[in-house]
Amino acid sequence: MARHSLYAGCSGWAYASWKPGFYPAKTPAREFLTCYASQLNSVEVNYTFRQLPGAAQAQSWLAAVREDFRFSFKAPQRISHLLRLRNCGEAMAAFAASIAPFAEAGRMGVVLVQLPPNFKADVPRLAAFLQEAAPHHLPFAFEFRHASWFDAATYAVLERHGAALCLAENDDLTTPEVHTAPFDCYRLRRSHYDEAAIHALAERLQARAAKGAVYAYFKHDEAPDGPLRARTLLQRFHEQ
Numbered sequence: 001m002a003r004h005s006l007y008a009g010c011s012g013w014a015y016a017s018w019k020p021g022f023y024p025a026k027t028p029a030r031e032f033l034t035c036y037a038s039q040l041n042s043v044e045v046n047y048t049f050r051q052l053p054g055a056a057q058a059q060s061w062l063a064a065v066r067e068d069f070r071f072s073f074k075a076p077q078r079i080s081h082l083l084r085l086r087n088c089g090e091a092m093a094a095f096a097a098s099i100a101p102f103a104e105a106g107r108m109g110v111v112l113v114q115l116p117p118n119f120k121a122d123v124p125r126l127a128a129f130l131q132e133a134a135p136h137h138l139p140f141a142f143e144f145r146h147a148s149w150f151d152a153a154t155y156a157v158l159e160r161h162g163a164a165l166c167l168a169e170n171d172d173l174t175t176p177e178v179h180t181a182p183f184d185c186y187r188l189r190r191s192h193y194d195e196a197a198i199h200a201l202a203e204r205l206q207a208r209a210a211k212g213a214v215y216a217y218f219k220h221d222e223a224p225d226g227p228l229r230a231r232t233l234l235q236r237f238h239e240q
Contacts, residue, residue: 007213012044023036042069049077110164216233
Protein backbone atom coordinates (compact mmCIF):
# COMPACT_ATOMS: atom_id res chain seq x y z
CA MET A 1 0.00 0.00 0.00
CA ALA A 2 1.32 3.45 -0.91
CA ARG A 3 2.46 5.67 1.90
CA HIS A 4 0.75 9.04 2.25
CA SER A 5 2.38 12.18 3.53
CA LEU A 6 3.23 13.23 7.05
CA TYR A 7 2.61 16.93 7.61
CA ALA A 8 4.41 18.02 10.75
CA GLY A 9 5.02 21.29 12.50
CA CYS A 10 4.02 23.45 15.46
CA SER A 11 1.13 25.63 16.56
CA GLY A 12 2.48 28.90 15.19
CA TRP A 13 5.68 30.31 13.79
CA ALA A 14 5.99 33.97 14.90
CA TYR A 15 8.49 33.50 17.71
CA ALA A 16 11.62 35.64 17.76
CA SER A 17 12.81 33.51 20.69
CA TRP A 18 13.31 30.64 18.23
CA LYS A 19 16.47 32.44 17.10
CA PRO A 20 19.13 31.16 16.79
CA GLY A 21 18.09 27.62 17.69
CA PHE A 22 15.63 27.21 14.80
CA TYR A 23 15.68 30.47 12.84
CA PRO A 24 19.08 31.90 11.90
CA ALA A 25 20.04 34.75 14.21
CA LYS A 26 19.53 37.54 11.66
CA THR A 27 16.18 36.35 10.27
CA PRO A 28 13.70 39.27 10.24
CA ALA A 29 10.17 38.62 11.49
CA ARG A 30 8.70 39.06 8.00
CA GLU A 31 10.70 36.02 6.86
CA PHE A 32 9.83 33.71 9.76
CA LEU A 33 7.12 31.80 7.86
CA THR A 34 9.31 31.29 4.79
CA CYS A 35 12.15 30.04 6.97
CA TYR A 36 9.74 27.83 8.94
CA ALA A 37 8.35 26.34 5.71
CA SER A 38 11.85 25.59 4.40
CA GLN A 39 12.27 23.11 7.28
CA LEU A 40 8.72 21.95 8.10
CA ASN A 41 5.73 21.23 5.89
CA SER A 42 2.74 22.24 7.99
CA VAL A 43 1.57 24.59 10.71
CA GLU A 44 -1.44 24.69 13.01
CA VAL A 45 -2.68 28.27 12.97
CA ASN A 46 -3.91 29.21 16.45
CA TYR A 47 -4.43 32.82 15.30
CA THR A 48 -7.90 31.91 14.04
CA PHE A 49 -9.03 30.99 17.55
CA ARG A 50 -9.39 34.71 18.28
CA GLN A 51 -9.28 36.49 14.91
CA LEU A 52 -10.01 35.66 11.28
CA PRO A 53 -7.37 36.34 8.62
CA GLY A 54 -8.19 38.87 5.93
CA ALA A 55 -7.75 38.16 2.23
CA ALA A 56 -4.43 40.03 1.98
CA GLN A 57 -3.08 38.23 5.03
CA ALA A 58 -4.10 34.85 3.61
CA GLN A 59 -2.38 35.60 0.32
CA SER A 60 0.81 36.70 2.07
CA TRP A 61 0.92 33.45 4.03
CA LEU A 62 0.33 31.41 0.89
CA ALA A 63 3.05 33.27 -0.97
CA ALA A 64 5.57 32.51 1.78
CA VAL A 65 5.41 28.69 1.54
CA ARG A 66 6.01 25.84 -0.88
CA GLU A 67 3.22 24.14 -2.82
CA ASP A 68 3.40 21.04 -0.64
CA PHE A 69 2.93 23.02 2.58
CA ARG A 70 -0.34 22.63 4.50
CA PHE A 71 -2.11 25.04 6.86
CA SER A 72 -4.37 23.68 9.60
CA PHE A 73 -6.61 26.08 11.50
CA LYS A 74 -8.06 26.15 14.99
CA ALA A 75 -11.79 26.87 14.94
CA PRO A 76 -12.73 30.21 16.54
CA GLN A 77 -13.40 30.27 20.26
CA ARG A 78 -16.87 31.66 19.50
CA ILE A 79 -17.73 28.26 17.98
CA SER A 80 -15.99 25.95 20.45
CA HIS A 81 -16.09 27.85 23.74
CA LEU A 82 -18.83 30.51 23.64
CA LEU A 83 -21.54 28.88 21.52
CA ARG A 84 -20.22 25.42 22.37
CA LEU A 85 -21.22 23.95 18.99
CA ARG A 86 -24.80 25.25 19.22
CA ASN A 87 -26.39 27.77 16.79
CA CYS A 88 -23.05 28.57 15.20
CA GLY A 89 -23.87 28.34 11.50
CA GLU A 90 -23.20 32.05 10.95
CA ALA A 91 -19.90 31.99 12.81
CA MET A 92 -18.81 28.88 10.96
CA ALA A 93 -19.70 30.40 7.59
CA ALA A 94 -17.54 33.46 8.34
CA PHE A 95 -14.67 31.26 9.45
CA ALA A 96 -14.94 29.01 6.38
CA ALA A 97 -14.92 32.05 4.10
CA SER A 98 -11.76 33.39 5.76
CA ILE A 99 -9.82 30.17 5.13
CA ALA A 100 -11.28 29.49 1.67
CA PRO A 101 -8.12 30.79 -0.09
CA PHE A 102 -6.12 27.96 1.48
CA ALA A 103 -8.58 25.30 0.35
CA GLU A 104 -8.72 26.81 -3.13
CA ALA A 105 -4.91 26.77 -3.34
CA GLY A 106 -4.72 23.12 -2.29
CA ARG A 107 -2.88 24.04 0.92
CA MET A 108 -5.57 23.04 3.41
CA GLY A 109 -4.73 20.75 6.29
CA VAL A 110 -7.43 20.19 8.93
CA VAL A 111 -9.81 22.30 10.98
CA LEU A 112 -9.19 21.65 14.66
CA VAL A 113 -12.14 22.08 17.00
CA GLN A 114 -10.68 22.12 20.51
CA LEU A 115 -13.42 21.91 23.11
CA PRO A 116 -12.96 23.35 26.62
CA PRO A 117 -12.07 20.97 29.46
CA ASN A 118 -15.42 21.55 31.19
CA PHE A 119 -17.44 20.62 28.09
CA LYS A 120 -18.84 17.18 28.91
CA ALA A 121 -20.02 14.75 26.28
CA ASP A 122 -23.12 15.80 24.35
CA VAL A 123 -23.23 13.48 21.37
CA PRO A 124 -26.52 14.79 19.91
CA ARG A 125 -25.08 18.32 19.90
CA LEU A 126 -21.91 17.09 18.17
CA ALA A 127 -24.01 15.26 15.57
CA ALA A 128 -26.15 18.33 14.91
CA PHE A 129 -23.06 20.52 14.52
CA LEU A 130 -21.49 18.16 12.00
CA GLN A 131 -24.73 17.78 10.08
CA GLU A 132 -25.91 21.40 10.05
CA ALA A 133 -23.01 23.81 10.66
CA ALA A 134 -19.74 22.17 9.62
CA PRO A 135 -18.98 22.66 5.91
CA HIS A 136 -18.75 19.19 4.44
CA HIS A 137 -15.81 20.04 2.16
CA LEU A 138 -13.52 20.78 5.13
CA PRO A 139 -11.73 18.04 7.12
CA PHE A 140 -12.55 18.40 10.82
CA ALA A 141 -10.66 17.02 13.81
CA PHE A 142 -12.09 17.27 17.34
CA GLU A 143 -9.94 17.54 20.45
CA PHE A 144 -12.04 16.51 23.44
CA ARG A 145 -10.59 17.49 26.80
CA HIS A 146 -13.22 15.88 29.01
CA ALA A 147 -12.90 12.10 29.29
CA SER A 148 -16.67 11.58 29.00
CA TRP A 149 -16.34 12.03 25.22
CA PHE A 150 -14.17 8.94 24.86
CA ASP A 151 -17.04 6.61 24.08
CA ALA A 152 -18.30 4.48 21.20
CA ALA A 153 -21.22 6.85 20.53
CA THR A 154 -18.82 9.76 19.98
CA TYR A 155 -16.63 7.72 17.67
CA ALA A 156 -19.64 6.57 15.64
CA VAL A 157 -20.79 10.15 15.00
CA LEU A 158 -17.30 11.24 13.98
CA GLU A 159 -16.91 8.31 11.62
CA ARG A 160 -20.31 8.88 10.05
CA HIS A 161 -19.28 12.42 9.12
CA GLY A 162 -15.68 11.65 8.17
CA ALA A 163 -14.32 13.71 11.08
CA ALA A 164 -11.22 12.72 13.03
CA LEU A 165 -10.77 12.17 16.72
CA CYS A 166 -7.75 14.38 17.39
CA LEU A 167 -5.18 12.17 19.06
CA ALA A 168 -3.93 14.60 21.66
CA GLU A 169 -1.46 13.87 24.40
CA ASN A 170 -0.09 15.92 27.27
CA ASP A 171 1.26 15.18 30.72
CA ASP A 172 -2.27 14.84 32.15
CA LEU A 173 -4.52 13.32 29.48
CA THR A 174 -4.04 11.06 26.47
CA THR A 175 -6.76 10.51 23.88
CA PRO A 176 -7.52 6.86 23.12
CA GLU A 177 -6.00 5.61 19.86
CA VAL A 178 -9.22 5.51 17.85
CA HIS A 179 -9.28 6.39 14.15
CA THR A 180 -12.53 7.70 12.70
CA ALA A 181 -11.52 9.48 9.47
CA PRO A 182 -9.47 8.91 6.31
CA PHE A 183 -6.77 11.14 7.85
CA ASP A 184 -5.21 11.52 11.30
CA CYS A 185 -4.47 14.55 13.45
CA TYR A 186 -2.04 14.41 16.38
CA ARG A 187 -1.40 17.16 18.95
CA LEU A 188 1.79 16.33 20.80
CA ARG A 189 1.93 18.32 24.03
CA ARG A 190 4.00 16.33 26.49
CA SER A 191 6.74 18.25 28.24
CA HIS A 192 9.48 15.88 27.13
CA TYR A 193 10.20 13.86 23.98
CA ASP A 194 13.64 12.28 23.77
CA GLU A 195 15.25 10.82 20.65
CA ALA A 196 13.84 7.36 21.34
CA ALA A 197 10.33 8.78 21.72
CA ILE A 198 10.61 10.69 18.42
CA HIS A 199 11.87 7.58 16.65
CA ALA A 200 8.99 5.50 18.04
CA LEU A 201 6.54 8.20 17.03
CA ALA A 202 7.91 8.21 13.47
CA GLU A 203 7.34 4.46 13.23
CA ARG A 204 3.81 4.84 14.60
CA LEU A 205 2.95 7.60 12.13
CA GLN A 206 4.48 5.68 9.25
CA ALA A 207 1.96 2.90 9.91
CA ARG A 208 -0.88 5.44 9.91
CA ALA A 209 0.41 7.08 6.70
CA ALA A 210 -0.20 3.78 4.92
CA LYS A 211 -3.91 4.58 5.33
CA GLY A 212 -4.11 8.34 4.79
CA ALA A 213 -2.54 11.74 5.36
CA VAL A 214 -1.19 12.39 8.85
CA TYR A 215 -0.98 15.81 10.53
CA ALA A 216 1.17 16.13 13.66
CA TYR A 217 1.78 19.28 15.70
CA PHE A 218 4.07 19.88 18.63
CA LYS A 219 3.48 22.53 21.26
CA HIS A 220 4.79 26.04 20.65
CA ASP A 221 6.92 27.42 23.46
CA GLU A 222 9.31 30.31 23.79
CA ALA A 223 12.13 27.78 23.40
CA PRO A 224 12.45 26.20 19.92
CA ASP A 225 11.99 22.64 21.19
CA GLY A 226 8.72 22.18 19.29
CA PRO A 227 9.93 22.99 15.76
CA LEU A 228 13.16 21.10 16.35
CA ARG A 229 11.16 18.02 17.39
CA ALA A 230 8.95 18.37 14.33
CA ARG A 231 11.99 18.62 12.07
CA THR A 232 13.51 15.52 13.64
CA LEU A 233 10.20 13.68 13.31
CA LEU A 234 10.04 14.42 9.57
CA GLN A 235 13.64 13.29 9.14
CA ARG A 236 13.01 10.02 11.00
CA PHE A 237 9.77 9.42 9.10
CA HIS A 238 11.49 9.71 5.72
CA GLU A 239 14.38 7.52 6.85
CA GLN A 240 12.04 4.58 7.54
